[in-house]
Amino acid sequence: xxxxxxxxxxxxxxxxxxxxxxxxxxxxxxxxxxxxxxxxxxxxxxxxxxxxxxxxxxxxxxxxxxxxxxxxxxxxxxxxxxxxxxxxxxxxxxxxxxxxxxxxxxxxxxxxxxxxxxxxxxxxxxxxxxxxxxxxxxxxxxxxxxxxxxxxxxxxxxxxxxxxxxxxxxxxxxxxxxxxxxxxxxxxxxxxxxxxxxxxxxxxxxxxxxxxxxxxxxxxxxxxxxxxxxxxxxxxxxxxxxxxxxxxxxxxxxxxxxxxxxxxxxxxxxxxxxxxxxxxxxxxxxxxxxxxxx
Amino acid sequence: xxxxxxxxxxxxxxxxxxxxxxxxxxxxxxxxxxxxxxxxxxxxxxxxxxxxxxxxxxxxxxxxxxxxxxxxxxxxxxxxxxxxxxxxxxxxxxxxxxxxxxxxxxxxxxxxxxxxxxxxxxxxxxxxxxxxxxxxxxxxxxxxxxxxxxxxxxxxxxxxxxxxxxxxxxxxxxxxxxxxxxxxxxxxxxxxxxxxxxxxxxxxxxxxxxxxxxxxxxxxxxxxxxxxxxxxxxxxxxxxxxxxxxxxxxxxxxxxxxxxxxxxxxxxxxxxxxxxxxxxxxxxxxxxxxxx
Numbered sequence: 001x002x003x004x005x006x007x008x009x010x011x012x013x014x015x016x017x018x019x020x021x022x023x024x025x026x027x028x029x030x031x032x033x034x035x036x037x038x039x040x041x042x043x044x045x046x047x048x049x050x051x052x053x054x055x056x057x058x059x060x061x062x063x064x065x066x067x068x069x070x071x072x073x074x075x076x077x078x079x080x081x082x083x084x085x086x087x088x089x090x091x092x093x094x095x096x097x098x099x100x101x102x103x104x105x106x107x108x109x110x111x112x113x114x115x116x117x118x119x120x121x122x123x124x125x126x127x128x129x130x131x132x133x134x135x136x137x138x139x140x141x142x143x144x145x146x147x148x149x150x151x152x153x154x155x156x157x158x159x160x161x162x163x164x165x166x167x168x169x170x171x172x173x174x175x176x177x178x179x180x181x182x183x184x185x186x187x188x189x190x191x192x193x194x195x196x197x198x199x200x201x202x203x204x205x206x207x208x209x210x211x212x213x214x215x216x217x218x219x220x221x222x223x224x225x226x227x228x229x230x231x232x233x234x235x236x237x238x239x240x241x242x243x244x245x246x247x248x249x250x251x252x253x254x255x256x257x258x259x260x261x262x263x264x265x266x267x268x269x270x271x272x273x274x275x276x277x278x279x280x281x282x283x284x285x286x287x288x289x290x291x292x293x294x
Numbered sequence: 295x296x297x298x299x300x301x302x303x304x305x306x307x308x309x310x311x312x313x314x315x316x317x318x319x320x321x322x323x324x325x326x327x328x329x330x331x332x333x334x335x336x337x338x339x340x341x342x343x344x345x346x347x348x349x350x351x352x353x354x355x356x357x358x359x360x361x362x363x364x365x366x367x368x369x370x371x372x373x374x375x376x377x378x379x380x381x382x383x384x385x386x387x388x389x390x391x392x393x394x395x396x397x398x399x400x401x402x403x404x405x406x407x408x409x410x411x412x413x414x415x416x417x418x419x420x421x422x423x424x425x426x427x428x429x430x431x432x433x434x435x436x437x438x439x440x441x442x443x444x445x446x447x448x449x450x451x452x453x454x455x456x457x458x459x460x461x462x463x464x465x466x467x468x469x470x471x472x473x474x475x476x477x478x479x480x481x482x483x484x485x486x487x488x489x490x491x492x493x494x495x496x497x498x499x500x501x502x503x504x505x506x507x508x509x510x511x512x513x514x515x516x517x518x519x520x521x522x523x524x525x526x527x528x529x530x531x532x533x534x535x536x537x538x539x540x541x542x543x544x545x546x547x548x549x550x551x552x553x554x555x556x557x558x559x560x561x562x563x564x565x566x567x568x569x570x571x572x573x574x575x576x577x578x579x580x581x582x583x584x585x586x
């Protein structure tokens with residue numbers, strides 16, 4: 001008879017997760033690392049070990065470097081927008097008003113949609129021949145001709161706007177949960193003491209939602225660096241290559257030439273960049289926390 | 295002082311509602327407009343002559359426009375319906391497998407004090423940071439070699455890479471915040487660890503488990519990139535990735551494309567309505583109760 005200890009029960013209950021998560025994410029990633037050291041051509045049946053050549057090629061590849069700059073711009077834009085929108089909307093929803101639950105359904109809806117749907121919505125919004133934004137501006141008399149927004153130099157910002165539209169609701173509900181833990185008296189007391197809105201936000205509100213805000217920032221960074229769907233569907237990397245992110249570039253390399261080795265190397269470089277970004281986030285946060293304790 | 299600020303709140307709420315719904319509202323408007331009205335300048339903000347013709351045409355029925363001209367059904371309506379069926383064939387097993395894996399795992403990670411827990415959580419969170427395109431390359435190579443490309447099993451497996459880490463994460467947070475009193479008294483009454491889990495914890499967590507299952511199906515339904523590149527043609531292609539092919543078809547007018555898009559996002563709208571009650575109780579919200 002086996003004596004079931006916590007650890008044994010835990011192992012049994014975790015086994016399926018282990019097998020599936022390990023088999024479906026970690027093994028493929030290791031396999032992709034292996035592929036990244038090879039020159040592969042599925043059409044010619046070529047599979048040749050080339051060492052670090054694919055990585056060296058990346059550093060020489062103007063398109064990859066350009067894509068890196070676009071990715072950084074897109075990630076910063078999206079993260080800033082997500083943080084701003086989710087804090088603002090959460091503060092609004094935290095007030096008492098009639099129609100709370102219907103408002104919550106409305107706010108969460110963009111998150112329930114797929115990135116594909118968000119990107120398609122972006123096309124309908126900014127399209128140059130039947131777009132929603134054009135229709136509104138035209139009626140208001142602000143423009144005389146329809147503008148092709150998706151062909152403008154600010155296309156990365158438009159992508160970030162749509163991405164933030166899709167992702168911000170998650171942050172709203174993170175932060176809202178934090179806001180609801182603030183004791184009612186604290187805010188009232190601060191008001192009586194004559195603290196302004198911004199002081200109250202900094203002194204009373206922020207400590208309660210700090211963790212949620214940080215989580216939102218991290219998630220927004222990771223998710224926006226990961227996405228390819230948004231760019232594929234909304235702009236196709238265009239106009240030209242001006243909205244081509246790393247993920248989109250890998251997709252293109254992969255789709256055009258089935259150059260699996262190069263694609264794998266490109267995605268590993270992206271992963272390393274992401275890990276560095278996230279780690280430095282955590283380091284900054286934990287340093288800050290240590291300072292605050294003293 | 296109090297009164298104008300109240301109006302300001304409602305004004306802000308209206309703005310937020312417009313911001314959240316605007317894009318979808320416009321797709322909806324286009325989807326119930328006649329094709330020739332869509333390309334007018336300025337485009338309609340409210341349709342003066344709403345119609346369901348676009349929806350009929352994407353499901354293979356003809357229609358007659360206001361001028362009396364017949365409109366033919368969409369060219370690829372068979373593939374569109376096939377795509378919806380495929381999405382269900384893939385989504386149901388994905389939901390069942392994910393739930394079966396994630397409920398015990400979430401329970402252990404949320405409740406138990408296990409030595410390697412932080413490392414496990416790091417791996418889980420780590421696998422969430424892998425860009426989907428990065429997995430695409432090894433999966434594609436592997437699928438070509440094993441012949442899994444263009445099969446339902448291949449797509450089900452790849453959908454699990456998205457749903458399992460995410461749903462474990464959500465349920466882990468939920469179990470961590472669930473009160474432990476009932477489980478403790480069950481243990482004192484002589485319930486074993488396993489039966490505490492199956493007879494006490496699972497019934498308690500039923501709403502959260504149901505929400506997780508619904509969300510899993512939604513994620514599978516919404517998935518786009520893998521479905522497009524690993525399905526190898528229309529045969530097993532799910533609904534969402536099929537839409538890119540559908541949109542590129544030159545016989546598909548903007549209004550028909552909008553109708554197809556609305557059909558595609560209807561489940562998401564329903565889910566949003568169902569889940570809002572649980573969304574604050576299933577702590578997607580604060581995985582930090584576990585991590586820190």
